[in-house]
Structures are given as C-alpha cells and as structure tokens.
Amino acid sequence: xxxxxxxxxxxxxxxxxxxxxxxxxxxxxxxxxxxxxxxxxxxxxxxxxxxxxxxxxxxxxxxxxxxxxxxxxxxxxxxxxxxxxxxxxxxxxxxxxxxxxxxxxxxxxxxxxxxxxxxxxxxxxxxxxxxxxxxxxxxxxxxxxxxxxxxxxxxxxxxxxxxxxxxxxxxxxxxxxxxxxxxxxxxxxxxxxxxxxxxxxxxxxxxxxxxxxxxxxxxxxxxxxxxxxxxxxxxxxxxxxxxxxxxxxxxxxxxxxxxxxxxxxxxxxxxxxxxxxxxxx
Numbered sequence: 001x002x003x004x005x006x007x008x009x010x011x012x013x014x015x016x017x018x019x020x021x022x023x024x025x026x027x028x029x030x031x032x033x034x035x036x037x038x039x040x041x042x043x044x045x046x047x048x049x050x051x052x053x054x055x056x057x058x059x060x061x062x063x064x065x066x067x068x069x070x071x072x073x074x075x076x077x078x079x080x081x082x083x084x085x086x087x088x089x090x091x092x093x094x095x096x097x098x099x100x101x102x103x104x105x106x107x108x109x110x111x112x113x114x115x116x117x118x119x120x121x122x123x124x125x126x127x128x129x130x131x132x133x134x135x136x137x138x139x140x141x142x143x144x145x146x147x148x149x150x151x152x153x154x155x156x157x158x159x160x161x162x163x164x165x166x167x168x169x170x171x172x173x174x175x176x177x178x179x180x181x182x183x184x185x186x187x188x189x190x191x192x193x194x195x196x197x198x199x200x201x202x203x204x205x206x207x208x209x210x211x212x213x214x215x216x217x218x219x220x221x222x223x224x225x226x227x228x229x230x231x232x233x234x235x236x237x238x239x240x241x242x243x244x245x246x247x248x249x250x251x252x253x254x255x256x257x258x259x260x261x262x263x264x265x266x267x268x269x270x271x272x273x274x275x276x277x278x279x280x281x
Contacts, residue, residue: 002240003184004172004209012123013169016184017136018146018194019127022154022276026089027078028056028096030104035072036060042079044089047162055121059094060101062117071105084162086214086240088124095128133194133277135186150197151275152248153255155233157224157268159243163214168241172213184209203234203248214242221245224267231261249273 005014026042038057040048048054052061056075064071075097081089098114101107111129118125123140134143193201215221221238224245228236232254233247245268249255255273262271 001186001190001206002208002210003186004169004181005184006181007173012139014184015123015136015138015140016186017140018133018186018190019124019136019140019143020133020148020152020276021127021131021278022156022274023278024081024087024156024272024274025278026081026093026096028093028100029076030060030073030097030100031076032104033072033074036064036075037072038075038077040077040079042077044079044081044083047083048077048079054093055090055125056093056097059097059117059121059125062121063098063101063107063114064105066113066117067105067107067109069105071101073101073104075100082158082162082244084164085158085244086163086165086238086242087156087244088128088240091122091124092128094118094121094125098125098129131277131279135191137184146191146194148194148197148277152197152199152202152277153250153252154274154276155228155247155249155255155259155262155271156239156274157228157245157247157262157271159218159221159224160269161243163218163242165241168210168213168217171216172210175212175216199234199248199250206235206237206248208237208240210241211238214238218243220267224262224265227265227267228258228262231258231265233258 001018003016038054118129119141126141134145190205225236228247236247239246259271259273
C-alpha cells in the first residue's frame with residue numbers, strides 16, 4: 001500500500017506506505033580488498049551497474065566514512081531481484097552491503113547508527129535493513145514495525161523493462177495537478193487485516209497512488225493486472241513505481257497456480273510465487 005501526498009518544499013513527496021518484505025533475495029558477500037568495488041552475477045547482472053553508481057558501493061563507502069575507516073571491500077552481489085522494477089532491489093543491496101561490511105570490518109554498530117547511514121542513501125534503505133512489515137512515513141524512512149498474524153502469499157509479475165521512479169512521480173504530479181491532494185495515510189482496517197493475516201480482507205484494501213501514473217506510462221500493465229484477476233488473484237496492484245505487478249493469493253497452492261497462468265498469459269516477462277513477511281538474513 002502506498003499513499004503519496006503533495007510535493008514538499010525539498011522536492012520529495014510525503015508518503016505513508018506499508019513495506020512488506022517477501023522471499024525474493026539478492027545475495028551479498030563482502031571480502032577484504034584495497035578499495036570498495038562490486039562484482040555482479042545472476043540473472044539481472046547485465047542490467048546492474050558495476051561501478052561507483054551501484055548503491056551497494058555507495059553504502060559501503062558511506063559506512064567507511066561514518067566509522068572513519070580507510071578499509072575497502074569487494075562486494076559480490078548475486079542479483080535475483082529485477083532491476084528498476086518497483087521492488088526496491090537496489091535498496092536491498094545497499095542494506096546488505098551495510099550489514100556485510102559492518103561484520104567484515106568488525107564494527108558491530110548498533111541498529112540506530114546503521115539506520116542513520118541507511119537513511120542517507122535512499123528512502124527505502126532503512127526498511128530493507130529491517131525487513132518484516134512496517135509502516136513508513138516521511139519519505140518512507142521513518143519506520144514503525146507492524147505485526148502480521150501469519151504468512152501471506154503473493155505473485156510477482158515482472159516486466160521486460162523498467163520504469164524510472166522520478167518519471168513516475170512526475171507523471172503523477174501532472175495527472176493530479178488540478179486536484180487537492182490529501183495528506184497520506186494508512187487505513188487502520190489495512191493494519192487490522194495484516195494483524196490477522198486475513199487475505200480476503202486485505203484484498204479490498206490494497207492501493208497504490210503511483211499506479212495511475214505507472215499505467216499512463218506503461219498501459220500494457222493494465223493487461224497484466226487483468227490477467228491476474230482472470231487467473232484468480234484476490235487482488236492485484238502495481239508495486240511501488242512499477243512496472244512489477246503484485247498479486248495477492250489465498251494460499252500457497254493458489255499462488256503457485258496463479259504464477260503458472262500469469263507466466264503463460266503473455267502479459268509479463270515472468271511470474272514468481274513468494275511469501276511474506278520475510279526477515280533480514
């Protein structure tokens with residue numbers, strides 16, 4: 001769920017969102033080296049920068065500055081989360097790099113200090129450091145963990161190319177330029193549905209303010225959402241700024257069948273059944 005408020009004076013949007021970690025991971029390891037560098041493997045390696053623009057590299061360097069170290073690290077990233085997909089994969093890599101380098105360099109920093117470094121890297125990085133499920137406010141960096149009463153089952157339908165998050169926000173601002181934009185909020189009913197892991201109740205409460213803009217930029221996502229509903233999803237929305245669509249299923253068997261039907265529908269590049277909430281490993 002993502003509620004987007006008006007543009008703030010600093011150029012960011014005020015957000016109220018529910019972050020929910022699922023069982024799709026990149027794997028990150030760190031070994032001693034003279035400088036901070038990254039080597040990327042995996043199915044999405046070719047779409048991931050392997051230079052200093054990589055958010056994992058920026059995270060490791062920020063941690064070294066925070067700890068006043070001259071240490072380096074070779075970061076090995078096995079990339080399994082699609083790139084520019086609205087799934088916060090880059091943020092997850094940054095969080096993984098912070099944890100890996102904290103241990104590699106023997107820092108053992110408290111969670112609050114790592115969280116401060118994470119907040120300076122991007123709005124989603126603090127949650128990626130935490131995992132589980134949480135309400136995010138501000139730019140998304142202010143977190144409040146929320147309970148989930150059991151496993152929830154989802155299907156991620158990925159696209160064959162990404163969407164630019166800044167471009168999606170710009171289009172959202174254009175689309176609602178003549179509307180009064182209310183302050184963002186997370187409904188209490190949604191939190192109650194999460195607390196009881198009630199998939200049927202949750203289905204009617206899923207919403208993403210960025211979906212309208214993502215569909216305007218990529219109309220074919222409407223076909224993906226329709227295919228998911230036809231295949232039996234309880235609900236489906238665009239994830240974050242897109243273009244991945246996420247569908248809620250009643251149980252593991254339903255999620256598996258939904259993933260198969262979506263993959264065969266021709267409306268997405270791939271479909272994967274996952275569960276949540278997932279904790280940081």
